[in-house]
Amino acid sequence: MGRGTLTKEDIKNREIISERIKELLKISKLRQIDLSNATSIKKQNIHSYIKGISIPNKENSQKIADFFQIPLEEFDPRYKVExxxxxxxxxxxxxxxxxxxxxxxxxxxxxxxxxxxxxxxxxxxxxxxxxxxxxxxxxxxxxxxxxxxxxxxxxxxxxxxxxxxxxxxxxxxxxxxxxxxxxxxxxxxxxx
Structure with missing residues (x-):
């Protein structure tokens, strides 16, 4: 599979992560810039995750999960553990x-x-x-x-x-x- 080629599962995970970030920001009454500043993730990357354009790497998923004080697998389904x-x-x-x-x-x-x-x-x-x-x-x-x-x-x-x-x-x-x-x-x- 070449660079930039997404599987159906990748697309689904991208959508899930997008919705989770939106929901967490709404519940916390925060903006994208607040999340960017708190996690040191570039604001354009946060924007891309929210729009479902891209999916965070494990390090950025962990930063976001830590910021919202939730387990990584609860935030990012790619890291779900049985x-x-x-x-x-x-x-x-x-x-x-x-x-x-x-x-x-x-x-x-x-x-x-x-x-x-x-x-x-x-x-x-x-x-x-x-x-x-x-x-x-x-x-x-x-x-x-x-x-x-x-x-x-x-x-x-x-x-x-x-x-x-x-x-x-x-x-x-x-x-x-x-x-x-x-x-x-x-x-x-x-x-x-």
């Missing part, structure tokens, strides 16, 4: 991280204020962790929430502000971490 794979990866990572710190399930449950039953279900792959559980685990292990969720292979937190929030949050006791999480959820609802 749920079973994500569940297995997530449970394996959680178990490995917990064991690396030397905690039993019971000890860890008390430490991060997630029930032993929930932790067992996550670790055995019976269910995926909820968003609040992913956040607690990411804060505790100092890794990205995407890594805990099994979405990315990179455990590094790429956003400096998030890294600072994580660093401060980790020093707080469990009750104050709950307050921060509740406050962040209130801010998120106001933002949308």
């Amino acid at each position: 749920k079973e794979t994500v569940t297995k990866t997530s449970s394996e990572r959680f178990k490995k991280l917990r064991k690396s710190k030397g905690y039993s399930i019971d000890e860890f449950s008390k430490l991060i204020n997630i029930s032993t039953i929930s932790l067992n279900e996550i670790e055995t792959g019976e269910r995926l962790p909820r968003a609040d559980e992913i956040l607690k685990l990411a804060i505790f292990f100092e890794v990205s929430s995407e890594y805990i969720a099994g979405i990315t292979e990179n455990p590094t937190i790429t956003n400096e502000k998030l890294a600072k929030i994580l660093c401060v949050s980790k020093k707080l006791n469990s009750q104050n971490q709950e307050i921060i999480l509740d406050f962040a959820n209130v801010l998120l609802k106001k933002q949308i």
Whole structure:
């Protein structure tokens, strides 16, 4: 297949991405220029994605997904991962991280204020962790929430502000971490 030749799937993905960017901008009450400035993606590229003229490369898709704080595969269908794979990866990572710190399930449950039953279900792959559980685990292990969720292979937190929030949050006791999480959820609802 030559350069510039698109498959039917490429065309469909281009349309999906176009609609998702439009929807995310509308919900966030932002303009194309705001997205361009925040992600360092050229404004003409953003315009091309929105018009369905071109499709972003993985790096730009990741930048846009990070900006809107959504997983890459939720933004760009080309990177969709099967749920079973994500569940297995997530449970394996959680178990490995917990064991690396030397905690039993019971000890860890008390430490991060997630029930032993929930932790067992996550670790055995019976269910995926909820968003609040992913956040607690990411804060505790100092890794990205995407890594805990099994979405990315990179455990590094790429956003400096998030890294600072994580660093401060980790020093707080469990009750104050709950307050921060509740406050962040209130801010998120106001933002949308």
